[in-house]
Amino acid sequence: MKRHSGISPFFLEMVFVLLFLSLSCAVLLRLFSAARTTAERSAKLNAAMVLAQSAAEKVQSAQTPAEVALLFRSDRHGRKGGSDLYTAFCDADGNPAARGAAFRVEKAVRASPAAPGTMLEAKITVFSGDETLFALSTKKYCPDRESSP
Amino acid sequence: MSEKRARSVQTLCILLIFALFAGLSLCLVLTGADVFRGVSERVEENDRIRTSLAYAANKVRTGDESGALAAGSDGKSLVIASRAGGKTYKTYLYWHGGYLMESFLAADQPLAPGSGEKIARLADFSVRRTGRLLTFTAVSPGGRRASLSVCPRSS
Numbered sequence: 001m002k003r004h005s006g007i008s009p010f011f012l013e014m015v016f017v018l019l020f021l022s023l024s025c026a027v028l029l030r031l032f033s034a035a036r037t038t039a040e041r042s043a044k045l046n047a048a049m050v051l052a053q054s055a056a057e058k059v060q061s062a063q064t065p066a067e068v069a070l071l072f073r074s075d076r077h078g079r080k081g082g083s084d085l086y087t088a089f090c091d092a093d094g095n096p097a098a099r100g101a102a103f104r105v106e107k108a109v110r111a112s113p114a115a116p117g118t119m120l121e122a123k124i125t126v127f128s129g130d131e132t133l134f135a136l137s138t139k140k141y142c143p144d145r146e147s148s149p
Numbered sequence: 150m151s152e153k154r155a156r157s158v159q160t161l162c163i164l165l166i167f168a169l170f171a172g173l174s175l176c177l178v179l180t181g182a183d184v185f186r187g188v189s190e191r192v193e194e195n196d197r198i199r200t201s202l203a204y205a206a207n208k209v210r211t212g213d214e215s216g217a218l219a220a221g222s223d224g225k226s227l228v229i230a231s232r233a234g235g236k237t238y239k240t241y242l243y244w245h246g247g248y249l250m251e252s253f254l255a256a257d258q259p260l261a262p263g264s265g266e267k268i269a270r271l272a273d274f275s276v277r278r279t280g281r282l283l284t285f286t287a288v289s290p291g292g293r294r295a296s297l298s299v300c301p302r303s304s
Contacts, residue, residue: 008159011159011162014167015166018169018170021170021173021174021177022173028181032184035184035185035188036184036188038188039191039192042195043191043195046195046199046295047295050199050202050295050296050297053206053297054296054297054298057282057299057300058300060300060302061281061282061298093294094295094296095294
């Protein structure tokens with residue numbers, strides 16, 4: 001005599017499909033979240049690179065060590081490890097902003113004598129919170145005005 | 150009677166589970182599409198800004214000769230003069246009709262803004278000269294703005 005369990009095979013199948021769908025949902029939502037995070041990080045890195053590049057070009061445009069201070073006059077100035085440290089805060093679009101903004105751009109500029117002029121070495125670091133997003137170094141030789149032709 | 154009732158409860162359960170399955174699938178597809186749209190828009194916007202700024206910076210580097218670079222009086226163009234075969238030519242990098250465009254013309258030829266080559270779709274593009282620095286500002290159609298400064302070595 002055939003015995004019925006009371007649960008149809010279709011019902012069981014639907015339960016398994018739902019279970020599988022829930023697992024897929026969990027995996028896919030994690031993937032979506034990872035994709036969003038990666039895109040946000042990529043946008044941040046992009047902005048950080050543009051900020052660092054612009055700061056490096058500013059250092060390159062200085063013709064004397066004193067001009068560096070003029071170029072970064074809107075930044076907060078301090079001293080760190082024998083270098084002049086210029087700190088600026090920028091929003092997500094790279095525009096100047098108040099303290100605690102999306103990015104912090106630190107320019108550590110060290111001037112050392114390199115007769116007959118001065119060698120400027122700058123390390124530019126862009127932070128987002130405490131995380132270092134991008135860093136680059138640049139050098140600029142400033143000949144003495146008297147000795148240059 | 151009770152068997153009939155049990156069967157209808159079971160059918161109802163199946164329908165509910167099927168509705169849940171359909172609802173979850175729809176949610177998943179909609180969320181996926183939304184995330185994909187957001188990510189691709191962000192990537193595209195980044196690319197547009199980065200490409201246009203890098204393109205302008207590279208143009209400055211290639212045409213970096215004394216007196217060859219000038220920001221247009223309208224603040225929306227960069228003019229790069231170059232010489233070839235005894236003739237002077239001008240490369241115009243400018244914003245027109247929602248695009249960053251480029252035109253390469255003989256120096257005496259007037260610029261026809263509409264006839265240039267489209268480089269990237271932008272909401273705005275401006276060029277400013279401050280001291281030795283040339284600053285390019287690009288605004289994407291989504292409203293994101295980025296500025297890049299370049300110091301021509303010849304300046």
